[in-house]
Amino acid sequence: MKSIWKESPVSNVPVFAAMQDSGKNFAAPSTIYAVKKFSHGLDFADIGTVSEIETPFRRRPLAAMPEPIASECGIAASLRHMGQCA
Numbered sequence: 001m002k003s004i005w006k007e008s009p010v011s012n013v014p015v016f017a018a019m020q021d022s023g024k025n026f027a028a029p030s031t032i033y034a035v036k037k038f039s040h041g042l043d044f045a046d047i048g049t050v051s052e053i054e055t056p057f058r059r060r061p062l063a064a065m066p067e068p069i070a071s072e073c074g075i076a077a078s079l080r081h082m083g084q085c086a
Helices: 079-084
Strands: 008-011 015-018 025-027 032-038 041-043 052-054 057-061
Touching: 015 032, 015 057
Parallel strands: none
Antiparallel strands: 008 032, 015 025, 032 057, 041 052
């Protein structure tokens, strides 16, 4: 199944995630940024390879928050966008 989720914009979140056991923090690249991928767990490079625990965090800085997409203006609209949906 292919995901339609591309990336999530984030604003004013200086630490995106903090790992409790290791104390590792995943810091923001800027005040406004987009998160493409964040996960934590076993990762297999290929079938038959040894798994490793990985924590990929792919993000990119943004100049400004993007406009809300139409699907965010429906029943599941976020509070952040409520005033922007017509």
